[in-house]
Amino acid sequence: MRTDRSKQLFDAARARIPGGVNSPVRAFGRVGGQPLFVTRAEGVTIWDADGNAYMDFVGSWGPMFLGHDHPAIRDAVADQLARGTSYGAPTEAEVELAERVCDMVPSIDMVRLTSSGTEATMSALRLARAFTGRDAFVKFRGGYHGHGDAFLVEAGSGAATLGVPNSPGVTSGAARDTRVAEFNDLDSVRALAAEGDVAAVFVEPVAGNMGCVPPEDGFLEGLRALCDETGALLVFDEVMTGFRLAPGGAQERYGVTPDLTTLGKIIGGGLPVGAFGGRADVMAMVAPSGPVYQAGTLSGNPLATAAGNAMLRWIAEHPEIYDHVEALGRRMDEAFERMIDENGWPVTWRRVGAMGSLFFGPGPIRDWPTVEACSVDRFAAWFSRMLEAGFYMAPSPFEASFLSAAHTEENIARFLDAAERTLAEVHATDRPAEVRA
Numbered sequence: 420m421r422t423d424r425s426k427q428l429f430d431a432a433r434a435r436i437p438g439g440v441n442s443p444v445r446a447f448g449r450v451g452g453q454p455l456f457v458t459r460a461e462g463v464t465i466w467d468a469d470g471n472a473y474m475d476f477v478g479s480w481g482p483m484f485l486g487h488d489h490p491a492i493r494d495a496v497a498d499q500l501a502r503g504t505s506y507g508a509p510t511e512a513e514v515e516l517a518e519r520v521c522d523m524v525p526s527i528d529m530v531r532l533t534s535s536g537t538e539a540t541m542s543a544l545r546l547a548r549a550f551t552g553r554d555a556f557v558k559f560r561g562g563y564h565g566h567g568d569a570f571l572v573e574a575g576s577g578a579a580t581l582g583v584p585n586s587p588g589v590t591s592g593a594a595r596d597t598r599v600a601e602f603n604d605l606d607s608v609r610a611l612a613a614e615g616d617v618a619a620v621f622v623e624p625v626a627g628n629m630g631c632v633p634p635e636d637g638f639l640e641g642l643r644a645l646c647d648e649t650g651a652l653l654v655f656d657e658v659m660t661g662f663r664l665a666p667g668g669a670q671e672r673y674g675v676t677p678d679l680t681t682l683g684k685i686i687g688g689g690l691p692v693g694a695f696g697g698r699a700d701v702m703a704m705v706a707p708s709g710p711v712y713q714a715g716t717l718s719g720n721p722l723a724t725a726a727g728n729a730m731l732r733w734i735a736e737h738p739e740i741y742d743h744v745e746a747l748g749r750r751m752d753e754a755f756e757r758m759i760d761e762n763g764w765p766v767t768w769r770r771v772g773a774m775g776s777l778f779f780g781p782g783p784i785r786d787w788p789t790v791e792a793c794s795v796d797r798f799a800a801w802f803s804r805m806l807e808a809g810f811y812m813a814p815s816p817f818e819a820s821f822l823s824a825a826h827t828e829e830n831i832a833r834f835l836d837a838a839e840r841t842l843a844e845v846h847a848t849d850r851p852a853e854v855r856a
């Protein structure tokens with residue numbers, strides 16, 4: 420595989436952009452090698468600067484649920500482009516997008532648009548604090564909610580109730596009110612919420628930023644009940660799961676209704692859009708309707724809103740795409756189960772709808788400690804072999820890979836063939852010598 424041009428570009432990038440990238444995980448730090456510099460994308464295929472083609476399972480980290488360069492989105496953006504790119508004044512398209520979001524997502528009565536998921540979660544936290552008059556909030560270890568200061572915190576130990584920042588530059592003050600619980604462990608949440616001073620519980624209803632880790636039966640329902648008991652708001656961070664696991668996101672799929680929801684990724688159809696929304700009585704506190712300040716020069720940007728409307732309109736009119744990705748996903752489940760079973764590889768595949776992850780550990784995988792125990796080296800070895808074979812998976816063991824509506828049965832058959840061959844290579848040295856011979 421030729422990588423000369425990508426290498427030149429990465430060298431140039433590193434001279435002028437910290438680490439050569441504008442978002443850290445793109446730098447391939449967890450897997451080694453160097454990032455693809457992408458020149459074009461169409462359907463499930465992306466091309467790098469050296470002309471190599473890859474079948475894409477990253478989908479721009481989530482937004483490209485319909486595949487790349489979808490005609491409905493392209494046409495909507497082109498149409499808006501001819502009428503200007505930003506006005507900083509209300510538009511009809513914003514009203515349409517807000518109405519679509521409220522129609523599709525069960526818990527959302529009112530919604531505010533932002534330009535990223537990070538802004539949505541920061542704003543939802545401020546709002547939850549204002550509504551409850553409380554400062555503390557609970558998040559889960561391995562849960563990612565963008566790079567707002569209060570969220571960049573992990574527990575120092577399981578017992579710690581005071582957050583410790585995990586990035587320099589986050590003050591102890593910003594981290595002090597962040598309490599960290601363990602995913603799929605209701606008791607850990609109960610212990611942190613017992614004092615009744617918690618403003619909100621933030622959760623990815625299906626964890627996606629420690630790899631794909633589904634909620635166990637009763638976990639989301641238990642969080643709902645705990646929040647009702649303690650007066651905390653339940654916030655589903657559906658930036659990844661929203662519109663992906665069902666038209667109404669994880670809350671529709673699991674039938675649990677949060678107070679607030681944050682959105683991003685798919686909602687923008689590949690342009691920068693985020694959103695937070697929920698109960699009308701809570702959202703009424705957002706300025707200028709209420710006192711909680713929140714704003715954005717490019718929020719509700721016409722190009723982004725056009726793409727978002729085209730995306731949500733397509734999804735609403737084509738519910739069969741959810742059956743399609745589910746069928747592809749089941750095929751992956753069966754194939755991975757068979758190959759893991761036959762070969763005894765210490766590997767675990769977890770999937771919900773169009774998101775899934777391969778963990779290089781025997782499982783069960785149910786929270787951050789069980790994810791952290793998996794082999795990063797083996798993941799990296801597998802990732803590199805898959806890339807070499809023309810398959811672009813999420814370049815980190817702590818990320819989900821995505822199916823899109825554009826993937827076909829034939830794509831998945833090819834993917835599974837390559838996955839089985841590369842998994843065998845990665846585990847070849849595991850076997851006792853007599854078996855190998």
Ligand SMILES: *Cc1c(COP(=O)(O)O)cnc(C)c1O
Pocket residue numbers: 534535536537538540563564565566623627628656657658659683684693
């Ligand atoms: C991606 C993501 C975010 C951050 O969104 P950005 O648009 O990258 O700022 C927040 N929460 C979750 C669950 C995410 O997956």
